[in-house]
Amino acid sequence: MIQIVRVEQAVGQALAHDITEIRPGEFKGPAFKKGYVVKQNDINKLIKLGKNHLYIIKGETDLLHEDDAAEALATALCGDGVYWKDLPREGKICLLAERDGLFKVNVDALNRFNEFGEVMCATKHTYSVVKKDDQVGATRAIPLLIGRSMIDGAVRIAKDCGGILTTLPMRSVKAGVLITGNEVYDGHIEDKFESIIRKKVEALHGTIMDVVFLPDDDERIAEAAHKLIEHGADILITTGGMSVDPDDRTRFGLQKAGAEGLLYGAAVLPGAMFMIAHLKNVPVLGIPACGLFAAATVFDLIYPRVLAGETITRKDIARLGHGGMCLKCKICNFPNCSFGKSN
Secondary structure (H helix, E strand, O other): OEEEEEHHHHOOOEEOOOEEEEEOOOEEEEEEOOOOEOOHHHHHHHHHOOOOEEEEEOOOOOEEEHHHHHHHHHHHHEOOOEEOOOOOEOOEEEEEEOOOEEEEEOHHHHHHHHOOOOEEEEEOOOOEEEOOOOEEEEEEEOOOEEEHHHHHHHHHHHHHOOOOEEEEOOOOOEEEEEEEOHHHHOOOOOOOHHHHHHHHHHHOOOEEEEEEEEOOOHHHHHHHHHHHHHOOOOEEEEEOOOOOOOOOOHHHHHHHHOOEEEEEOOOOEOOOOOEEEEEOOEEEEEEOHHHHOOOOOHHHHHHHHHHOOOOOOHHHHHHOOOOOEOOOOOOOOOOOOOOOOOO
16 A cells, blocks of 8 residues: 655655656756665655655555556557557656657547546647657656556557557558649640659658649540559649639549549648549549648648548548648748647
8 A cells, every 4th residue: 555654754665656856957857766765864855855745655555656557558558550668757658659650549539538537648649740769649647646447447448449549651652743734734834833742742752753744635634644553653643723714624534534432622721622532543632723832731631641541531521621721821830730630
């Protein structure tokens, strides 16, 4: 069991918790660690640290110490691609990405986990792109001592969903790019889209296998899409031809090619005229004209999820409406901002 005793009466007893020392600008950490047996010459230092009473360990208890609780919670929270390695510090454990990839949170399960109140887990936002060993979350038991039944309940929620936190691997794609529009094809204006797309694809370890410039012609758009797939493209990215103008034919050309599950329109600004479909099981993403002048659009929210193998539904796109308005900051800090933070 755990007892509270005056500091002078703790000599010869084992501490039930770390005693933290803070020296501003110099040090913050344990001056005495859990399990340390208090000695007579420790008394003055303990009193200087503001400790008039201490928790000490006496025999067995049905309560878990914060460190033991944190280890149980961390193990349960970590799904595929998330791990922890360092022992708890003051009852807290950091959770890390096991690989480069797309960090994903079971938000509903996380909410139920945190509703216990005496346990917590704080995370990065779901669908964040992360690097190996990035911290993606942290967990702890709030009180120094916590009932085993509380921990068992929280652990059960995490285990039932296979771990609340996961990191999905993202594949390195060969992208085929279709840039449509008579004004570009006929040379009336210079294309600016190719360099933008190339930068976004290469940032996530993909390559551009070919770029095709096309007029606003259904037949030629359909033919070019099929050729890119035949030549090995495992994703198609289209630009231009996405508005309601009668000359904008991109999505109609893709429909002619046989694209399936075409979703047009997104509750995101910039990017309301975004399109996603599949052609011969190859994802097709259509970027509207806003991609020319906005640093981040709906494409940047959806593209990593496609690379991670997710099938994007109308419900997924609808959920982006909450947080789907770019604030047009003078200096773009995406992804470290509210844009796309839908949950």
